[in-house]
Amino acid sequence: MTAGGSLLLSGDAGIMADFASFAAGQRRLARNQLSHRGTFMAVATAENE
Amino acid sequence: MSYQVLARKWRPRLFREMVGQEHVLQALINALDNNRLHHAYLFAGTRGVGKTTIARILAKCLNCETGVSSEPCGQCSVCTEIADGRFVDLIEVDAASRTKVEDTRELLENVQYAPTRGRYKVYLIDEVHMLSNSSFNALLKTLEEPPPHVKFLLATTDPQKLPVTVLSRCLQFNLKNMSPERVVEHLRFVLEKELVPFEEQALWHLGRAADGSMRDAMSLTDQAIAFGGGKISEAEVRAMLGTLDSTLVWKLVQALADENPSALFDAVGELSEQAPDYGAALAELASILHRIAIAQVLPESIDNALGDAELLRHHAASMAGENVQLFYQMALLARRDLPLAPDPRGGFEMALLRMLAFKPQGVAHIPTAPLAGASAQSAEAEASEVAQSPVEAPQAPVSPQFQDTRSQPQHSQPQTVESPQQDSAPPSEPRPEPQVQPAPPADEAPPWDEEPSSIPQSREVAAEEEKKPAAENAPEPHSAGPAAEAVAQAQSExxxxxxxxxxxxxxxxxxxxxxxxxxxxxxxxxxxxxxxxxxxxxxxxxxxxxxxxxxxxxxxxxxxxxxPPPSADAVPQPAPASQAQAPVARLEALTPGSWPAMYPQMGVTGILHSIASNLELLGRQDNILSFTLDQTRSSLYDDGHQRRLADVLGDFFGQPVTVQIQVGEVYGGTPAQLVAATREAQLLSARDSLNKDPVVQELQRELGAQLMPDSVEYLG
Structure with a gap:
């Protein structure tokens, strides 16, 4: 089964760097998007195979 | 006393001496006589039509010692002082040289004081459009409510430049241009008084050159008197103005009317000796043609103003009306095209030759019957009649060329259209004289005639095509040509x-x-x-x-x-319902339990799909299928769906079936409910799968990520 979904992350700027480094090593997090609107927020789109 | 120019010497001093502008004078005279005077007047008009003159006369009328009337005495000290331009209560301001707001303020500071000698203080502001915006604004308040002893007279050649706030505070009078007749009449009067001998036609030249302005006419007359040494002759005025000798232009008209090219070129040669402006020569020619055309429709309008009444009458009678119109139009267009000509004389000559070459040779032979109904014989007879008509016989050496030129457009167009028929004719058969081609009979119409005619009738064609087998719709050989492709492309939309x-x-x-x-x-x-x-x-x-x-x-x-092969794999992509297919299932296999799974194989689409997917099979008796339609999804249902579903099922099972549908409550046995249940199960499974995913768990654990439940989807 393959499923997909979004993970919401929020916090200070540090979390963005952490997430970026985390996502860089995750092949399955290839589709991700980072955004900051007021507070830093990241939405990781993960696919699980 | 030094010489005073005619324009100033003969400036009117009373309203009744004015030439023209009756519409303004009538309003002013009535206002003066009835004592209904406005406090601000605006006189607008082109140069030299009497704006300042009217304003000065009005000032006299207001301040004349004999009283306010439209007839100032002209004798009292006020009238004489105004005439001499030294009346203290007539403040004449040249707005063009006093445009600043300071000048206007200075002017307005004195408005409040009563007139020194006269009855009214009259402010005559000439060329008022030249005032600055600030000056206009400074003027507004006073202009709206001036003291009772103040009158404002504004004069301008360009009222468009005045603010509407100023215009609305004034009575506006638009002065008309002077007609040449009025100018000539006044010049005649002045010259008789001045004892200057003159020729009548010279005055007409001056009157037309003045272009609506009496002052221009008087100035030109002064110039002509000086030029002619105390007399005014037509030749001298023409030389002074640079206008053409009208007799030469009349020679051109005569040559055109006679279709005589040699006389035409003699006249052109004579004209060219004067080194004329050929554009002006064409304008003069057009002017004469215009007068001829008017004389043709209104013979009583002929006047001898230019001494050519007899010529006018002669040509109005001898020239055809359509010729005059054609020559006039050609003269106009030739004026437009003259700058493009290699040299002006060449352009002028070509214009005259065009008048000969394209002269309509009578209107009697223009066919009045529709060409499509005419037979070939009658058309040929008519064509030969045209060719042999004595009226059309060439009268000049170039006339045969005219004949060719004239007949060319009549047959060249049909020839191209009829070329397929000509191909079928024997090649050795001589072509007849220029003729009007008969319309082909309806049954022999060229095939492409049918093509365009079918374009706007798509409804009929569609109905007709439905009756034909498909083979008949195969492209005809002729339609493979580029023309047919173009037609097909044109009608592709x-x-x-x-x-x-x-x-x-x-x-x-x-x-x-x-x-x-x-x-x-x-x-x-x-x-x-x-x-x-x-x-x-x-x-x-x-x-x-x-x-x-x-x-x-x-x-x-x-x-x-x-x-078509058996569409066993047609589940993902439903085939059209009308497609004939081999039966893929037996009717006996259809049960309430197998119906939701079997339904997607039937390839139902559209609205029927939205109905049928919400059907629950109650049971089957032989080939009668009873369904219940989900009552929450029955808004689009009608009886037609029942019949169409029967057709689809009949095709699917390979045997006719009868479908009975009733609306009611369903209990999970519809294809739509099966799909929804499957989707929900998949979603739950996907969510569970994601929650157990180690990466997601690590994200949640390390970074506090939250899985968004609505975003989870099953991907397969």
Whole structure:
């Protein structure tokens, strides 16, 4: 089964760097998007195979 | 006393001495006599039509010692002082030289004081359009409510430049241009008083050159007197003004009327000796033609103003009206084109030759009956009559060329149209004289005649085509030509049917392609065709497009030689309902339990799908199928769906079935409910799978990530 979904992350700027480094090593997090609107927020789109 | 120019010497001193402008004078005279005077007047008009003059006379009328009237005495000290320009209460301001707001303020500071000698303080502001915006604004308040002893007289040549706030505070009078007749009349009066001998035609030249301005006319007259040494002659005035000798232009008209090229060129040669402005010569020619045309329709309007009444009368009687109009039009166009000519004289001569070459040779032979109904014999007889008519006999050496030129457009156009018929004629048969080609009989109409005529009748054609077999719709040999392609391209929007059909039929792959249009994916061209077929039609096309698409599907199916294979794999892509298919299931296998799983194989689409997918099979008795339609999804249901579903099921099972549908409550046995339940189960499974995913768990654990439940989807 393959499923997909979004993970919401929020916090200070540090979390963005952490997430970026985390996502860089995750092949399955290839589709991700980072955004900051007021507070830093990241939405990781993960696919699980 | 030094010489005073005519324009100033003969400036009117009373209203009754004014020439023209009766519409202004009447209003002013009535206002003066009835004591209904406005406090601000605006006189607008071109130069030299009497704006300042009227304002000065009005000032006299207001301040004359004999009282306010439209007839100032002209004798009292006030009248004489105003005439001499030294009346203290007539403040004449040249707005063009006093444009600043400081000047206007200075002017207005004195408004409040009473007049020194007269009854009114009259402010005559000439060229008022030159005032600055600030000056206008400074003037506004006083202009609206001046003291009772103040009158404002504004004069301008350009009232458009005045603010509307100023215009609305004034009585506005628009002075008209002077007609040449009025100018000549006044000049005659002045010259008689001045004892200057003159020629009448010279005055007309001056009157036309003045272009509506009496002051210009007087100035030109002064100039002409000086030029002629105390007398005014036509030749001298013409030389002074640079106008053409009208006798030469009349010679041109005579040569044109006589169709005499040699006389025409003699006149041109004579004209060129004066080194004329050829544009002006064409304008003069057009002017004479204009007067001839007027004389033709209104003979009583002929005047001898230019001494050419007899010539006018003669040519008005001898020249055809259409000739005059044609010559006039050619003269106008030749003036426009003259700068493009290699040299002006050449352009002038070509214009005159054009008048000869394209002169209409009478109107008696213009066919009045519709050409389509005329027979070939009558058309030939008419053509030969035209050719042999004594009226049309050439009178001048160049006339044979005129004959050719005239007859060329009559037969060249039909020849190109009728060329296929000419091909069928014996090549050795001599072509007749220029003739009007008869319209071909209806049954022998060229094939492309049918093509365009069918374009606007798409509804009829569509109905007609439905009756024909598809083979008849195959492109005719003639339609393979570029012209037919162009026609087909031109009508591709309004008739999308013919283009795709032709291409499909001529495409070799289509013969061996058994799939319906929606399954032609391996062939790109076929995919494009299928897209074209399934493309939604614009709303304006309406049912015609739908009928065409349906017919196209049928035609495609008919040209396919191989029978369609069993569509066992047709589950993901439903085939059209109307497609004939081999039965893929037995009716006996259909049970309430197997119905939801079997339904997707039937390929139902559209609204019928939204109805049928919400049906729950109650039971089957022989070939009678009883369904319950989900009552929450029954808003689109009607009886037609029952019949159409029976057709689909009949095709699917290979035997006729009867469908009974009743609306009611369903209990999970509809295909739609099966799909929804499956989807929900998949979603739950996907969410569970994601929650157990180690990466997601790490994200949640390390970074505090939250899985968004709504975003979870099952991907397969």
């Amino acid at each position: 309004s008739m999308p049917r013919r283009g795709p059909v032709s291409e499909l039929e001529s495409w070799p792959g289509s013969q061996s392609q058994p799939e319906p249009p929606s399954q032609m994916q391996p062939q790109p061209q076929a995919a494009m065709q299928a897209e074209a077929v399934s493309e939604p039609a614009p709303a304006s096309a309406g049912d015609d497009r739908a009928a065409m698409r349906e017919q196209l599907r049928q035609q495609v199916a008919e040209v396919q030689s191989a029978p």
